[in-house]
Amino acid sequence: xxxxxxxxDRVEQVxxxxxxxxxxxxxxxxxxISLGVGEPDFSAPWxxxxxxxxxxxxxxxxxTSNRGMRELREAISERVTRYGQEYDPENEIIVxxxxxxxxxxxxxxxxxxxxxxxxxxxxxxxxxxxxIFAGGEPLxxxxxxxxxxxxxPEALExxxxxxxxxxxxxxxxxxxxxVMTDEELADVADFVREHDLLxxxxxxxxxxxxxxxxxxxxxxxxxxxxxxxxxGFSKAYAMTGLRLGYAxxxxxxxxxxxxxxxxxxxxxxxxxxxxxxxxxxxxDDAVEEMRTEYDRRRRFVLAxxxxxxxxxFEAKGAFYVFPEAPDGDDEAxxxxxxxxxxxxxxxxxxxGAGGEGHLRVSYATSMRELREAMNRIEAxxxx
Numbered sequence: 001x002x003x004x005x006x007x008x009d010r011v012e013q014v015x016x017x018x019x020x021x022x023x024x025x026x027x028x029x030x031x032x033i034s035l036g037v038g039e040p041d042f043s044a045p046w047x048x049x050x051x052x053x054x055x056x057x058x059x060x061x062x063x064t065s066n067r068g069m070r071e072l073r074e075a076i077s078e079r080v081t082r083y084g085q086e087y088d089p090e091n092e093i094i095v096x097x098x099x100x101x102x103x104x105x106x107x108x109x110x111x112x113x114x115x116x117x118x119x120x121x122x123x124x125x126x127x128x129x130x131x132i133f134a135g136g137e138p139l140x141x142x143x144x145x146x147x148x149x150x151x152x153p154e155a156l157e158x159x160x161x162x163x164x165x166x167x168x169x170x171x172x173x174x175x176x177x178x179v180m181t182d183e184e185l186a187d188v189a190d191f192v193r194e195h196d197l198l199x200x201x202x203x204x205x206x207x208x209x210x211x212x213x214x215x216x217x218x219x220x221x222x223x224x225x226x227x228x229x230x231x232g233f234s235k236a237y238a239m240t241g242l243r244l245g246y247a248x249x250x251x252x253x254x255x256x257x258x259x260x261x262x263x264x265x266x267x268x269x270x271x272x273x274x275x276x277x278x279x280x281x282x283x284d285d286a287v288e289e290m291r292t293e294y295d296r297r298r299r300f301v302l303a304x305x306x307x308x309x310x311x312x313f314e315a316k317g318a319f320y321v322f323p324e325a326p327d328g329d330d331e332a333x334x335x336x337x338x339x340x341x342x343x344x345x346x347x348x349x350x351x352g353a354g355g356e357g358h359l360r361v362s363y364a365t366s367m368r369e370l371r372e373a374m375n376r377i378e379a380x381x382x383x
Contacts, residue, residue: 014129033373034344040238045286051278064267068095075280084219091251095268099204099232099245107134109256118164120151121352124174142354149178153191162195172205175351175360176322177315182215189220199227205318207236210295237279242272297363304374319364328357341376
């Protein structure tokens with residue numbers, strides 16, 4: 001017997017990442033401009049990097065508490081009050097190896113075999129595999145461009161999400177850049193309470209909104225006790241490689257996640273925790289500078305797509321826009337653009353139901369490259 005003959009059913013259910021396929025195609029092309037990577041093109045703020053270096057020089061290389069450094073959890077607790085969130089650093093916050101680990105912990109802690117996990121789509125590509133690996137049954141809930149890819153009670157009802165056990169949210173959204181207002185989340189909260197769902201709310205892009213303040217479903221009446229909130233340092237602080245995130249929720253939820261975390265990871269990286277602590281203490285100005293620059297790029301890309309005649313709703317969060325592909329064939333457009341103009345985008349169909357016929361375009365790259373990329377896309381569209 002070989003390992004290939006003995007793959008678990010859950011692993012066999014999950015196809016390879018569609019994004020990875022396009023990255024591999026792009027690697028074969030010279031002079032490629034990639035607008036496909038969901039990663040800041042900035043470096044982590046210097047103060048955070050200095051704190052990491054200092055922690056190493058002082059020999060701070062041991063494990064921390066399973067839940068993360070107490071000082072860091074206290075800083076997180078203080079920080080999220082800006083979103084109307086209040087969590088006790090003692091028993092309602094856990095620091096994880098990236099927000100991705102936090103999401104995985106929640107799936108494994110709260111999804112039993114056969115549980116239905118409602119996932120609004122287009123969505124971040126890891127949610128569906130994560131639900132499957134935990135034994136759950138993913139339920140796609142398509143969202144649509146005419147609704148600016150916001151989740152509505154009508155979309156939940158149409159997908160029969162009233163029979164789900166868990167609802168996953170991600171606003172500001174990857175891949176669409178969509179955001180939801182507090183009033184719109186209140187409507188979703190009504191649906192959740194009525195049908196007794198748990199909510200996993202990925203708010204990793206909370207600091208990257210361009211017109212309004214971030215809103216969280218966890219702040220609505222009756223929602224705190226049934227919601228786990230995920231956030232982290234990868235996006236707003238440009239610390240993707242340091243792999244640090246966190247989850248917040250009721251004590252019994254965090255206890256359950258910590259039980260899995262203890263055996264799977266033990267504790268998040270110590271050096272990254274020192275960097276994150278300094279980031280929370282002194283790097284707000286750096287975050288605002290990056291946010292301002294992203295907004296400048298966002299407005300430029302939206303204006304250029306409008307000039308080209310490519311339909312694109314006004315994404316107001318994260319660092320993505322989600323235009324419609326000409327002729328509706330997102331994969332053919334992405335492959336042709338890469339082959340003829342050396343620009344890499346990600347087909348929207350990679351992100352599930354509702355993404356077909358669209359393209360994810362990341363503007364987390366320099367204005368110089370964005371200008372050249374837009375010129376190449378225009379030339380391809382005009383052929």
